Amino acid sequence: MIKFVWDTSAIINIKEPNEHGYSPGHSLWKDLADGWIKGEYRNILPTLAVFEVNATVSKLERKNKPILREFYLLDDNTSLYDIDKNLIQNAAEYFTLDGFSFLYGADLVFACIAHIEDAYLVTMDGKLAFHAKKHIKVVDLNESKDTANYRELFGDQP
Template identity: 55%
Template structure:
């Protein structure tokens, strides 16, 4: 739905705001797990077709985070060109609400806060991985595949999930 491929061969990834922001925020050595993971697509490190899903709410949350960084005197580019032929900005609309309605009171999903429910629901209905730095998604790890980039803060340990 919403332009997301539904073939079994395509690996799909829902990016939450924390992971998208991490692409723009490297550590002192210039490394960020979000940027490394995103770059692995173009470098061919992750084999096979892929598709990135950016929930529309993340676009607004990301811009608000950039504005906050600017107010705090930090430099961060506002422009962010991640939408390509292998991605979509996923609308938050009536169709999504209808498709997710049975998830709202399910264990784990009913404990999520704020927009996290949107990210988790999209990952579930699109059979996608959820890419995040938010530990709160451990609540739904039995229902969706969560890539916790916290485990890759020093090196790309997430790659172990995709080794053949």
């Protein structure tokens, strides 16, 4: 099973298309749902992202940028990941890893979850992608702003 941990920037991007209506976050989510990326998959949304997404939406609304406040991503292939004592105990050894030690706050949480779950970290945060890729697989959606370049990570597909 292929797993994907979505950070806040990638979740927000699902609802932020460019001027041509393309969003790499939405495209990846759809490619998974449509079976373009073959095999079973799991989208993992850290519970912390619920708060971060709502804070980001509020910030965008204050700047008069249109974005849907409520959008639903939970389905049979998506799960919430609890930020709890168990995560802290399992992640403690990663806090000082080269690269991870440069991450702040939620970025470190997302990277640790991806490491523990042997998952791709899906992000639009260039700094997070740069530091995290030393130890985990990263889908940097910045490399797919105009077209689905992330597909190269998954080899030849239909």
